[in-house]
Amino acid sequence: DKIAFSEDDLFDVAAEEDEEERLHGEDDGDDDGKVKVERDVKKGGKEGGAAKVEFKVKNSVPVQNATSKRTSMSVVRDLPRGGTVISTPLGLVQFGLPPETIKDYLIAKEQPPSIYVIPHVYYVKGDHKVNIAEFEFPAYYNFFVRKQPVILVVDEEDEINIRNIFQETLLGPPPCYDDKFLNDFAPCARESAPDLRKEIEYFAINPFDPSTKLSIDMLIKFVHYDADGVARLTAANTCFKRGPSPPSPLGDDPSSSSSLTNIDDIVVAIHDSTESAEYAIYCNDQELARISDRVQLPSVPHGLSASSSDEAPFEPPMFGVTVLGSSHGFDPKGSTTGFVLWINKMGVMVDPPLHSGAVLNRNGIPSNLIDAIILTHCHSDHDAGSFEKLTEERCIQLISTATILDSFSRKYTAYSGLEEHFLKKLFVYQPVKIGVTFPFHGGEFEFFYSLHSIPTVGFSLKFGDKSLVYSADHCHIPERIDTMLKEGVISEGRHKFLQNFPWHHDLILHEAGVPPIHTPVKYLASLPEDVKKKMQLVHVDCAQVPADSGLTVAKSGVKNTIVLDAKPPQNSPVIEVLDLVANIDIFNELRAGSMSQILQVVQRKTIEKGAKLVTTGTMGENFWIVVRGLFSIVIDGKEIK
Numbered sequence: 001d002k003i004a005f006s007e008d009d010l011f012d013v014a015a016e017e018d019e020e021e022r023l024h025g026e027d028d029g030d031d032d033g034k035v036k037v038e039r040d041v042k043k044g045g046k047e048g049g050a051a052k053v054e055f056k057v058k059n060s061v062p063v064q065n066a067t068s069k070r071t072s073m074s075v076v077r078d079l080p081r082g083g084t085v086i087s088t089p090l091g092l093v094q095f096g097l098p099p100e101t102i103k104d105y106l107i108a109k110e111q112p113p114s115i116y117v118i119p120h121v122y123y124v125k126g127d128h129k130v131n132i133a134e135f136e137f138p139a140y141y142n143f144f145v146r147k148q149p150v151i152l153v154v155d156e157e158d159e160i161n162i163r164n165i166f167q168e169t170l171l172g173p174p175p176c177y178d179d180k181f182l183n184d185f186a187p188c189a190r191e192s193a194p195d196l197r198k199e200i201e202y203f204a205i206n207p208f209d210p211s212t213k214l215s216i217d218m219l220i221k222f223v224h225y226d227a228d229g230v231a232r233l234t235a236a237n238t239c240f241k242r243g244p245s246p247p248s249p250l251g252d253d254p255s256s257s258s259s260l261t262n263i264d265d266i267v268v269a270i271h272d273s274t275e276s277a278e279y280a281i282y283c284n285d286q287e288l289a290r291i292s293d294r295v296q297l298p299s300v301p302h303g304l305s306a307s308s309s310d311e312a313p314f315e316p317p318m319f320g321v322t323v324l325g326s327s328h329g330f331d332p333k334g335s336t337t338g339f340v341l342w343i344n345k346m347g348v349m350v351d352p353p354l355h356s357g358a359v360l361n362r363n364g365i366p367s368n369l370i371d372a373i374i375l376t377h378c379h380s381d382h383d384a385g386s387f388e389k390l391t392e393e394r395c396i397q398l399i400s401t402a403t404i405l406d407s408f409s410r411k412y413t414a415y416s417g418l419e420e421h422f423l424k425k426l427f428v429y430q431p432v433k434i435g436v437t438f439p440f441h442g443g444e445f446e447f448f449y450s451l452h453s454i455p456t457v458g459f460s461l462k463f464g465d466k467s468l469v470y471s472a473d474h475c476h477i478p479e480r481i482d483t484m485l486k487e488g489v490i491s492e493g494r495h496k497f498l499q500n501f502p503w504h505h506d507l508i509l510h511e512a513g514v515p516p517i518h519t520p521v522k523y524l525a526s527l528p529e530d531v532k533k534k535m536q537l538v539h540v541d542c543a544q545v546p547a548d549s550g551l552t553v554a555k556s557g558v559k560n561t562i563v564l565d566a567k568p569p570q571n572s573p574v575i576e577v578l579d580l581v582a583n584i585d586i587f588n589e590l591r592a593g594s595m596s597q598i599l600q601v602v603q604r605k606t607i608e609k610g611a612k613l614v615t616t617g618t619m620g621e622n623f624w625i626v627v628r629g630l631f632s633i634v635i636d637g638k639e640i641k
Contacts, residue, residue, distance in 0.1 A: 079101060080298065081099070081100055081103070081104055081297075081298070082096060082130065082132065082295055082296060082297035082298060083097060083098055083101055083132070084096060084295070084296065086288065086289055088288070091113065091114070092112075092113035092115070093113060093116075093117065094113045094115070094116045095119065095279060095293075095295070096117075096119050096132045096133075096295030096296075097116055097118070097132060098132050098134060098297065099130065099134045099354055100137070102137050102330075103331075103332045106330075107333070111146070112138055112141055112142070114142050114146070114149075114150055115150075115151045115153070116138060116150065116152055117153045117279065118158050118162070119293055119294070120293050122161075122415050122416070123416055124294075130297055130354075130388070131388075131415060132297075133162075133415070136165075136379070136380040137380065138150050139220055140219070140329075141330070142219075143218065144207070147208060149217075149218065149219055149220055150219065150220055150221070151221045151223060152220055152223070153225075153231050154223070155225060156224055159222045161414040162222075163216055164411070164414040165411050166220065167216065168410055168454070169454065170204075170214065170216060171200060171204055171216075171454070172196070172407070172453070172455060173196075173403065173406070173407050173454075173455065175197060178197050180402070180403065183402060184401040184403050184433060184449075185434045185435055186433050186434065186436045187435075189433075189434045190435075191491075192493040192496065193494065194449055194451075194490065196455065198490070199451070199489060200453065200454065201213065202484065203453035204453070206218065279291040301354070314363055314364045314561075314628070315628060316342045316347065316365075317342050317561060317563040317564075318342070318345060318464075318568055318572075319342060319343060319443075319466055319563070319568070320341075320342045320561055320562050320563040320564055321342065321468070321507070321561065321562045322339060322342065322347075322557075322558055322560075322561045323338075323339045323536075323556045323560065324338045324352070324356055324359060324360075324556060325337055325556055326536075326537070326540065326542075326554040326555070327539070327540065327542075328381060328513050328514070328540070328541070329379075329380070329381035330514065331541040333541075335556065336353045336354075336381040336382070336385070337511070337538045338351045338352045338353040338382075338385060339509070339538075340360075340370060341374075341443075342561075343441040343442060343461070343463055344442040344443070344463070344572050345576060346370075346371065346576070346579050347365075347370035347371070348374060349373045350373070351373075351375065351376050351382040351383070352385040352388075352389045354384060354385045354388060356385055363557075364630060366628070369628070371397055371582075371583050372396060372397035372398070372430065372440070373386055373389055373390075374400065375398060375400040375404055375405070375408060376404070376456055376457050376472040376473065377404060377452065377455060377456035377457070377472070377473060378404065379454070379473070383408060383411070383412075386398075387408075387412050387416075390426045390427050391426060395426065395427060395428060397428045398427040398429055398430065399430045399438070399440070399445075400431075401432055401447070401455070401457055404457060405431075409423055409424060433447075434448055434449060441579055442568065442569050442571065443462060443463040444462045444463075445461050446461075446462075447459045448460075450471060450472045450473060451474055451475045451476070451481070451498055452474060456472050456473050458470050458472035460502060460505060463568065464567045464568045464569055465566055465567045466564040466565070466566035466567075467505045467506055467507075468505050468506060469509070470509040471501070471508075471509065471519070472511065473511055473513065473539060474510075474519055475515075475517055476501060477519065477520065478523075481499055482495075503531045503534075505534070506564055507534060507562060507564060508534050508536070509535075509536050509538055509554065510524060510535055510536075511537070511540065512537045512538075512545070521537075521540065521544055521545055521549065521551065524537070524551055525546070525550060525551055529550060532552075535551065536553070536554035537552065537553045537554060538553075538554050577598075577602055578595060580627060581598055581602075584625065613631065
């Protein structure tokens with residue numbers, strides 16, 4: 001009973017009543033039906049571009065549903081977030097796994113597939129770089145909700161990569177890194193430091209059998225291609241639960257004489273080719289469809305408009321928060337939690353959601369106003385957008401502890417195929433230590449390790465006379481914390497720290513995710529009214545927050561920016577200029593003496609709307625730095641940018 005798990009805690013999606021019914025055909029002496037998937041593979045690295053592919057149903061085979069006696073056609077469909085799914089006699093098989101892919105099914109009130117074919121290319125280049133092998137949440141959904149493993153069809157090399165990735169996300173850093181963990185703490189803070197291994201093992205309990213520990217093999221079954229390029233999935237060795245094929249949009253075909261019963265396995269076959277890269281799906285050696293190995297993604301990222309906003313440019317506050325998303329990876333309608341901290345009118349992005357740069361640009365926020373990200377931990381609903389941000393922007397600063405950075409580096413080295421030392425060149429690392437104030441943009445951060453299934457940091461931030469605190473992903477249940485002390489999982493110092501969450505700050509951003517590794521809404525609703533008035537909930541499905549709870553879910557968007565009316569420090573104007581200049585490439589290598597000269601000559605000017613700043617043929621006398629606002633480049637009366 002240490003960890004209780006309920007499907008109702010996750011989402012309000014009605015499960016089909018006949019989910020447990022299985023397709024059982026009578027033995028008529030014919031050969032068992034088989035579904036075969038062939039993949040033509042173009043050899044290469046783990047990075048590549050997305051090809052534009054038009055999918056068509058080819059040679060569809062009518063399938064007799066032995067339970068309902070209904071005949072349907074196997075069909076291919078593209079998913080809104082990218083990837084392709086085909087219905088087969090054994091259920092859905094998906095090719096390509098972009099982030100949040102299970103939300104496409106939850107919105108449609110469908111069960112996500114349990115079988116996924118990992119693409120040859122993990123990461124797609126383009127305007128919006130997307131990881132298309134994000135298996136994490138499909139694995140969580142299948143195990144914690146459907147109580148079955150997810151099946152991944154992979155090469156042997158892919159299995160090694162995926163195991164390395166899932167080690168970091170499911171079980172945290174391997175034990176060999178435990179000795180380095182205390183280096184994240186200043187000597188004065190080590191009394192309250194967690195025992196990393198004990199806390200990880202405490203949360204790594206199989207909720208369906210508390211006597212056993214979670215393992216990668218509980219959540220994932222790997223199926224390899226053999227020497228002939230064939231991977232076979234059978235009910236006996238994969239625990240694949242067969243069910244009726246979904247109804248086909250093509251309708252029934254009662255005139256067909258073909259039928260399949262006793263469907264026992266799916267076969268995935270690779271055929272090497274230097275000219276093309278695609279899967280071919282067969283059933284009883286009859287081709288159902290062909291699907292490109294290069295995952296097709298929408299031209300505009302899911303949830304974004306195709307054009308920029310025409311609204312007035314956003315004016316960052318001196319101190320405040322713009323929430324970009326306040327939900328979690330299982331909420332079909334909400335965006336994962338991430339936000340921008342505005343400190344002295346400069347932005348620091350915390351766990352940026354996917355496509356956050358495009359979201360900000362569409363709201364008139366220049367990317368150079370955000371020069372750093374804070375990485376709180378390495379679950380995919382928190383770090384996928386961080387990796388995207390690091391690869392699409394100029395060299396940006398990454399703020400985190402050494403333990404979390406190393407975990408992130410190991411995970412995305414496996415995903416991207418980049419060497420770890422090269423990956424770390426994508427950003428400027430700003431290390432933080434627990435117990436040491438971290439100054440940034442005139443604000444003062446204090447970081448701490450929250451209580452979660454893998455290493456996770458929250459923080460408090462003081463600017464002038466105002467402050468805020470962010471819990472990060474955190475299991476704040478006082479009774480559980482007491483139990484952990486009694487069982488020897490945490491020390492007295494850790495217990496004291498966890499039981500004294502800093503509720504005194506002017507703004508409290510607190511998570512309220514899905515138990516057992518998050519804080520229940522019920523507990524937060526029991527807090528004093530003066531605390532709840534200062535609190536904004538994140539990492540929560542708003543449908544799970546009762547209207548009479550006194551709790552407020554943080555609203556997303558620049559219009560809902562939370563402003564803390566702080567009296568800024570005396571040196572904030574100087575810090576603002578230095579930060580702005582430092583974020584311009586041609587100045588970022590200047591020495592302190594040169595920066596001092598710039599401070600002496602810089603002037604702030606406000607330009608009226610419609611004014612001409614620079615005109616061709618005139619003498620240039622100024623070097624302009626656009627702090628905020630929108631400017632157009634016009635040639636011969638035509639706006640070109």
